[in-house]
Amino acid sequence: xxxxxxxxxxxxxxxxxxxxxxxxxxxxxxxxxxxxxxxxxxxxxxxxxxxxxxxxxxxxxxxxxxxxxxxxxxxxxxxxxxxxxxxxxxxxxxxxxxxxxxxxxxxxxxxxxxxxxxxxxxxxxxxxxxxxxxxxxxxxxxxxxxxxxxxxxxxxxxxxxxxxxxxxxxxxxxxxxxxxxxxxxxxxxxxxxxxxxxxxxxxxxxxxxxxxxxxxxxxxxxxxxxxxxxxxxxxxxxxxxxxxxxxxxxxxxxxxxxxxxxxxxxxxxxxxxxxxxxxxxxxxxxxxxxxxxxxxxxxxxxxxxxxxxxxx
Numbered sequence: 629x630x631x632x633x634x635x636x637x638x639x640x641x642x643x644x645x646x647x648x649x650x651x652x653x654x655x656x657x658x659x660x661x662x663x664x665x666x667x668x669x670x671x672x673x674x675x676x677x678x679x680x681x682x683x684x685x686x687x688x689x690x691x692x693x694x695x696x697x698x699x700x701x702x703x704x705x706x707x708x709x710x711x712x713x714x715x716x717x718x719x720x721x722x723x724x725x726x727x728x729x730x731x732x733x734x735x736x737x738x739x740x741x742x743x744x745x746x747x748x749x750x751x752x753x754x755x756x757x758x759x760x761x762x763x764x765x766x767x768x769x770x771x772x773x774x775x776x777x778x779x780x781x782x783x784x785x786x787x788x789x790x791x792x793x794x795x796x797x798x799x800x801x802x803x804x805x806x807x808x809x810x811x812x813x814x815x816x817x818x819x820x821x822x823x824x825x826x827x828x829x830x831x832x833x834x835x836x837x838x839x840x841x842x843x844x845x846x847x848x849x850x851x852x853x854x855x856x857x858x859x860x861x862x863x864x865x866x867x868x869x870x871x872x873x874x875x876x877x878x879x880x881x882x883x884x885x886x887x888x889x890x891x892x893x894x895x896x897x898x899x900x901x902x903x904x905x906x907x908x909x910x911x912x913x914x915x916x917x918x919x920x921x922x923x924x925x926x927x928x929x930x931x932x933x934x935x936x937x938x939x940x
Contacts, residue, residue, distance in 0.1 A: 629645070629646070629649045630934075631649075631930045631931070631933075631934045632934070633646075633930075633931065633934070634747070634753055634754075634931070634934070635743070635747040635753055635754040635755070635756075635931070636753075636754075636755045636756060636765050636766070636927055636931060637743050637744050637747060637754070637756045637763065637765070638756070638762075638763040638765055638802070638805070639763070639765050639768050639769075639802045639805040639806045639809070640805055642765075642809075643809075644809050644810065647769070647772065647806065647809065647810070648781065649930075650769060650923065650926050650927065650930065651769075651772070651773055651776060651923075651926075653926035653929060653930060654773055654919075654922040654923045654925065654926040655922075657694075657697075657921075657922045657925040657926055657929070658918075658919075658922040660697065660925075661697070661918070661921055661922055661925075666697050667696075667697050667698075667699060668697070668698060668699065669699045670698050670699065670929060670933065671695070671698040671699050671700035671731075671928065671929065671932055671933070672699040672700070674698075674700040674701070674731040674732075674932050675700060675701045675702075675703065675729075675730045675731055675732075676691070676695045676700050676701070676702045676703070676730065676731065676732045676733075676734060676928065676932075677702075677703050677705060677725055677730045677732070677733045677734070678691055678692060678695075678702060678703065678704045678705065678734050679705045679721075679722075679725070679733055679734065679735045679736070680704070680705070680706050680734075680735075680736045680757070681706070681712060681718075681735075681736060681737045681738060681742075682736050682737065682738055682758070684736055684757070684758075685893075685894065686892075686893050686894075686917060686920060687736065687757050687758065687764075687766070687767070687920070688704070688736070688757070690917070690920040690921045690924050691734050691755075691757065691766075691924050691928070692704065693921050694921055694924040694925040694927075694928055695928055697921070697925060698925055698928060698929060700731075700928065700932070703730075705725075718737070718739075718742060718745065718746070719745070719746075719749060722746045722749065722750055723749070723750075726750050726751065726752060729752075730752050731752055731753065731932050732752055732753040732754070732755060732928060732931060732932050733746065733750065733752055733753070733754050733755070734755045734757050735754060735755070735756060735757060735759070736757040736758045736759070737758075737759050737760070738759075738760055739759060739760050740759050740760030740761055740762035741759060741760070741762060742759045742760070743755075743756035743759045743763075744756075744759075753931040753932060755927060755928070755931065758798055759798065760798065761795075761796055761797070761798050761801070761824075762798055762801065763798050763801060763802050764798040764799050764801075764802050764892075765802050766920070766923060766924055766927055767798075767799050767802060767803075767892055767920075768799070768802035768803045768805065768806040768807075769806065769923050769927070770916055770919040770920040770923040770924075771799075771803055771806070771807075771849065771890060771892070771916065771919075772806050772807065772810060773919045773922070773923050774890065774912050774915050774916050774919045775788075775847060775888070775890075775912075777915070777919070778888060778912075779846075782810070782811055783807065783810040783811040783812035784811035784812075785811075786811070786812045786813070786846045786847070787812065787813045787814075787815060787844060787845045787846050787847075788803075788807050788812050788813070788814050788815070788845065788846065788847045788848070788849060789814075789815045789816070789817060789835075789841050789842060789845045789847070789848045789849070790803060790804070790814060790815070790816050790817075790832075790849045790851065791816075791817050791818065791838070791841070791848055791849065791850050791851065791873065791875060791900075792818060792822070792850055792851030792852070792853065792873065792900055793818065793822045793851050793852065793853045793854050794816055794818045794822060794823055794824060794851065795818070795821075795822045795823055795824045796822070796854040797851050797854065799849075799851065799892045800816070800849075800851060803849060804830060804831065804832060808831045813833070814831065814832045814833075815832060815833045815834075815835055815841055815845065816830075816832050816833070816834050816835070816841075817834070817835040817836070817837075817838055817841035817873070818873065819869070819872075819873065820836070838872070838873055838875070838879055839879060839882065842879045842880065842882050842883045843882040843883070844882065844883065844884060845883050845884060845887060846883075846884045846886070846887060846888070847887060847888040847889075847890060848875060848883070848887065848888070848889055848890065849890045849891070849892075850875055850889070850890070850891045850895075850900045850901045851891075851892070851900065852891075852892070852893070852894060852895070852896060852900060853866070853869065853896060853899060853900060866899055869899065870898060870899045870900075873900075874898070874899055874900060874901060874902065875889070875900065875901045875902065875905060876901070876902040876904075876905055877902070877904070877905055877908075880905075886910070887910060888910055888911075888912050889901070889905060889906070889908065889910055889911045889912065889913070890911075890912050890913060890916060891906065891913050891916075892916070893913070893916075893917070895913070
């Protein structure tokens with residue numbers, strides 16, 4: 629397949645065939661990650677800037693490892709280590725970086741639309757590693773890749789429940805787009821105060837009670853409570869939330885016998901999910917982390933080796 633995307637900004641820019649192609653490339657890199665020497669020279673001489681204006685462990689580290697395993701040079705930049713802290717605009721920071729001729733910039737930013745803003749102004753590839761509440765495409769792709777390892781290529785007939793702080797979650801928005809594109813049915817469950825506006829237009833079924841929402845589901849994706857994005861009054865307290873919407877083994881009695889448990893992390897154990905369930909045999913949480921490296925290797929490879937129109 630000829631890869632024609634300069635940037636990866638949202639799942640909605642991809643079609644099902646392109647998602648499948650990313651997964652097939654990720655399969656190859658997943659095999660590389662199992663080798664004693666986990667390195668291939670496909671991006672030798674290329675450079676990637678990891679521009680993370682928000683804190684991150686999994687996404688930033690996995691993109692860093694992904695770049696290095698492809699033999700690219702990676703350079704990290706955070707808000708506290710950049711001129712953003714001195715009042716420089718995002719545009720000027722990005723143009724400064726572009727003058728250094730990187731081949732890709734992986735951006736995480738607190739403002740929805742920040743990645744699109746840069747992609748329209750920069751010649752290099754821009755990979756959205758999370759922008760505000762808007763999108764987190766690489767997380768959705770790794771979630772889909774993880775489920776594909778147990779379900780196969782076609783998700784038709786599968787039902788996935790997304791549980792928790794949906795209103796503030798870019799992961800939820802991207803997961804809905806990807807899962808429905810692959811054929812799965814999606815349910816959502818959250819307190820009314822943590823449901824986003826405009827959900828009537830989403831291809832999902834919304835549940836108020838967790839026990840009912842879990843009935844017959846094949847996978848449950850728990851979301852972190854993003855207290856840093858919330859306004860006061862959305863929740864009475866964490867204990868009440870945990871008692872009503874915290875997932876534990878009792879909720880799985882009505883689910884599919886082979887139900888899988890997922891969480892994009894970081895996990896607040898005992899709040900969004902019980903500690904025992906997070907570590908259970910049907911938990912795919914660590915599988916998601918491993919998938920993240922292979923999928924992000926595929927993303928970097930495809931966007932940094934594509935031919936431009938001039939080259940073709």
